[in-house]
Amino acid sequence: MSDDATAEAESKLVQRLRSGDPGAVEDVLRAHGGQLLAVARRILKDEHLAQDTLQDAFIMAMKGFDKFDGRSRLSTWLYRIVVNAALMKMRRKSFKSERPVGDLLPQFLDNGHRHGARGDWGQHPEKLAETHELQQLVLENISELPDDYRSILLLRDIEELNTQEAADVLGISPGAAKVRLHRARQALRELLDPHFRLGEAS
Numbered sequence: 628m629s630d631d632a633t634a635e636a637e638s639k640l641v642q643r644l645r646s647g648d649p650g651a652v653e654d655v656l657r658a659h660g661g662q663l664l665a666v667a668r669r670i671l672k673d674e675h676l677a678q679d680t681l682q683d684a685f686i687m688a689m690k691g692f693d694k695f696d697g698r699s700r701l702s703t704w705l706y707r708i709v710v711n712a713a714l715m716k717m718r719r720k721s722f723k724s725e726r727p728v729g730d731l732l733p734q735f736l737d738n739g740h741r742h743g744a745r746g747d748w749g750q751h752p753e754k755l756a757e758t759h760e761l762q763q764l765v766l767e768n769i770s771e772l773p774d775d776y777r778s779i780l781l782l783r784d785i786e787e788l789n790t791q792e793a794a795d796v797l798g799i800s801p802g803a804a805k806v807r808l809h810r811a812r813q814a815l816r817e818l819l820d821p822h823f824r825l826g827e828a829s
Contacts, residue, residue, distance in 0.1 A: 776811035
């Protein structure tokens, strides 16, 4: 199906939802449920939690459908709700509270030098996240960050959306997404530093 045909089909589906068509909800789940469940699985690494998250997120979306203003695609709006629901579920699962991002950003002395030594990770940090075990560690630490920073890291570095796609999901400009991603990566590295220092990573 072409992009134009997809957009037209989605527009008709939105109209049916707005009119209260009882079959529209089932059609939305049929059209987008598989992709949304896959996203929840990648975040949570647990089939039952992923299914529960999708169900909760879908109910939330349908109850709050009057808030959908049509400026983004329906699929993008649903994606955002599922991502946020999965991150919240992961935070509750790990019993960790979010950390103020300002506490995790690098601190600099008056002379411009960084306060405190940063460990040598021995390889590029993005490469460290490619294995299953280390990716889970990364996700657990992402869950400690505030919502805005968790979301941008997940979308760009885990889901591998490009900057424009991530910005669309989050409802921000591409420039703001780049700034937020830079700060989020700095904060995440501070959290991961004790795990990934050369000679200490497990």
